[in-house]
Amino acid sequence: MGEWVIKQLSVFVENKPGRLAAVTKILYDKKINIRAFTIAEAGDFGIIRMVVDRTEEAYSSLKNAGFTVTLTRVLGVEVADEPGGLYKIAKALGEEGINIEYVYAFTYGGDKALIILRVDDIEKAAEILEKEGVLYKNS
Numbered sequence: 001m002g003e004w005v006i007k008q009l010s011v012f013v014e015n016k017p018g019r020l021a022a023v024t025k026i027l028y029d030k031k032i033n034i035r036a037f038t039i040a041e042a043g044d045f046g047i048i049r050m051v052v053d054r055t056e057e058a059y060s061s062l063k064n065a066g067f068t069v070t071l072t073r074v075l076g077v078e079v080a081d082e083p084g085g086l087y088k089i090a091k092a093l094g095e096e097g098i099n100i101e102y103v104y105a106f107t108y109g110g111d112k113a114l115i116i117l118r119v120d121d122i123e124k125a126a127e128i129l130e131k132e133g134v135l136y137k138n139s
Helices: 019-029 055-064 085-095 122-132
Strands: 005-014 034-042 045-052 068-080 100-108 112-119
Touching: 005 019, 005 055, 005 112, 005 122, 019 034, 019 045, 019 055, 034 100, 045 055, 045 068, 055 068, 068 085, 068 122, 085 100, 085 112, 085 122, 112 122
Parallel strands: none
Antiparallel strands: 005 045, 005 068, 034 045, 068 112, 100 112
Protein backbone atom coordinates (compact mmCIF):
# COMPACT_ATOMS: atom_id res chain seq x y z
CA MET A 1 0.00 0.00 0.00
CA GLY A 2 2.76 2.47 0.91
CA GLU A 3 4.19 2.58 -2.60
CA TRP A 4 1.36 4.88 -3.76
CA VAL A 5 1.56 7.34 -0.87
CA ILE A 6 3.81 10.24 -1.83
CA LYS A 7 4.64 13.67 -0.42
CA GLN A 8 3.44 16.73 -2.27
CA LEU A 9 4.68 20.29 -1.77
CA SER A 10 2.13 23.09 -1.48
CA VAL A 11 3.56 26.59 -1.87
CA PHE A 12 1.38 29.60 -1.05
CA VAL A 13 2.16 32.61 -3.23
CA GLU A 14 0.72 35.98 -4.13
CA ASN A 15 -1.19 35.91 -7.39
CA LYS A 16 1.04 38.35 -9.26
CA PRO A 17 3.58 38.28 -12.09
CA GLY A 18 6.92 36.67 -11.31
CA ARG A 19 5.91 34.56 -8.32
CA LEU A 20 5.90 31.27 -10.24
CA ALA A 21 9.29 32.18 -11.70
CA ALA A 22 10.64 32.86 -8.20
CA VAL A 23 9.50 29.43 -6.95
CA THR A 24 10.73 27.50 -9.96
CA LYS A 25 14.08 29.33 -10.02
CA ILE A 26 14.86 27.97 -6.56
CA LEU A 27 14.12 24.44 -7.79
CA TYR A 28 16.09 25.02 -10.99
CA ASP A 29 19.13 26.31 -9.07
CA LYS A 30 19.05 23.17 -6.88
CA LYS A 31 18.50 20.93 -9.95
CA ILE A 32 15.23 19.62 -8.48
CA ASN A 33 12.92 18.13 -11.09
CA ILE A 34 9.16 18.76 -11.01
CA ARG A 35 7.28 15.51 -11.73
CA ALA A 36 3.68 16.76 -11.45
CA PHE A 37 2.30 20.26 -11.01
CA THR A 38 -0.88 22.30 -10.65
CA ILE A 39 -1.86 25.79 -9.54
CA ALA A 40 -5.12 26.63 -7.77
CA GLU A 41 -6.05 30.30 -7.78
CA ALA A 42 -7.86 31.89 -4.83
CA GLY A 43 -8.19 35.61 -5.50
CA ASP A 44 -5.05 37.45 -4.42
CA PHE A 45 -3.20 34.22 -3.63
CA GLY A 46 -2.55 30.88 -5.24
CA ILE A 47 -1.45 27.44 -4.18
CA ILE A 48 1.22 25.73 -6.24
CA ARG A 49 1.02 21.99 -5.68
CA MET A 50 3.78 19.78 -6.99
CA VAL A 51 5.51 16.46 -6.72
CA VAL A 52 9.28 16.69 -7.16
CA ASP A 53 12.17 14.25 -7.26
CA ARG A 54 13.81 15.52 -4.02
CA THR A 55 10.96 16.58 -1.78
CA GLU A 56 12.81 17.33 1.46
CA GLU A 57 15.46 19.43 -0.27
CA ALA A 58 12.80 21.35 -2.21
CA TYR A 59 10.83 21.94 0.98
CA SER A 60 13.79 23.32 2.93
CA SER A 61 15.05 25.40 -0.02
CA LEU A 62 11.67 27.07 -0.52
CA LYS A 63 11.16 27.54 3.23
CA ASN A 64 14.63 29.11 3.59
CA ALA A 65 13.77 31.51 0.73
CA GLY A 66 10.79 32.78 2.73
CA PHE A 67 7.96 30.90 1.05
CA THR A 68 5.11 29.37 3.03
CA VAL A 69 5.38 25.67 2.20
CA THR A 70 3.63 22.57 3.50
CA LEU A 71 4.06 18.86 2.87
CA THR A 72 0.95 16.80 2.22
CA ARG A 73 0.57 13.06 1.82
CA VAL A 74 -1.27 12.25 -1.41
CA LEU A 75 -1.93 9.15 -3.47
CA GLY A 76 -0.08 8.73 -6.74
CA VAL A 77 -2.22 6.25 -8.61
CA GLU A 78 -0.90 4.83 -11.86
CA VAL A 79 -3.67 3.63 -14.16
CA ALA A 80 -3.94 2.45 -17.73
CA ASP A 81 -4.45 5.43 -20.05
CA GLU A 82 -7.87 4.42 -21.29
CA PRO A 83 -11.45 5.62 -20.84
CA GLY A 84 -12.83 5.02 -17.37
CA GLY A 85 -9.63 5.17 -15.31
CA LEU A 86 -10.69 8.12 -13.16
CA TYR A 87 -14.30 6.88 -13.06
CA LYS A 88 -13.22 3.54 -11.55
CA ILE A 89 -11.23 5.34 -8.86
CA ALA A 90 -13.97 7.86 -8.06
CA LYS A 91 -16.65 5.15 -7.99
CA ALA A 92 -14.66 2.82 -5.72
CA LEU A 93 -13.78 5.59 -3.28
CA GLY A 94 -17.24 7.16 -3.32
CA GLU A 95 -18.95 3.85 -2.59
CA GLU A 96 -16.74 3.45 0.49
CA GLY A 97 -17.35 7.01 1.74
CA ILE A 98 -13.91 8.40 0.89
CA ASN A 99 -13.99 12.08 -0.05
CA ILE A 100 -11.72 13.25 -2.87
CA GLU A 101 -10.57 16.77 -2.01
CA TYR A 102 -8.70 17.44 -5.26
CA VAL A 103 -7.12 15.66 -8.22
CA TYR A 104 -4.61 16.40 -10.95
CA ALA A 105 -3.23 14.03 -13.55
CA PHE A 106 -1.04 13.54 -16.58
CA THR A 107 -0.34 10.81 -19.14
CA TYR A 108 3.06 9.36 -20.01
CA GLY A 109 4.66 6.45 -21.77
CA GLY A 110 1.82 6.17 -24.27
CA ASP A 111 -0.27 3.78 -22.18
CA LYS A 112 -0.20 5.06 -18.59
CA ALA A 113 -1.60 7.94 -16.59
CA LEU A 114 -0.65 9.13 -13.13
CA ILE A 115 -3.45 10.53 -11.03
CA ILE A 116 -2.54 12.52 -7.90
CA LEU A 117 -5.36 12.44 -5.33
CA ARG A 118 -5.80 14.19 -2.02
CA VAL A 119 -8.36 12.21 -0.01
CA ASP A 120 -9.69 12.41 3.53
CA ASP A 121 -8.43 8.93 4.52
CA ILE A 122 -5.31 8.02 2.54
CA GLU A 123 -4.66 4.59 4.07
CA LYS A 124 -8.23 3.42 3.56
CA ALA A 125 -8.28 4.84 0.02
CA ALA A 126 -5.09 2.98 -0.94
CA GLU A 127 -6.49 -0.23 0.53
CA ILE A 128 -9.75 0.16 -1.41
CA LEU A 129 -7.99 0.88 -4.70
CA GLU A 130 -5.70 -2.12 -4.30
CA LYS A 131 -8.65 -4.38 -3.47
CA GLU A 132 -10.69 -3.07 -6.41
CA GLY A 133 -7.80 -3.71 -8.77
CA VAL A 134 -7.89 -0.25 -10.30
CA LEU A 135 -4.20 0.32 -9.76
CA TYR A 136 -2.07 -0.26 -12.83
CA LYS A 137 1.20 -2.09 -12.24
CA ASN A 138 4.02 -2.65 -14.67
CA SER A 139 4.59 -6.32 -15.43
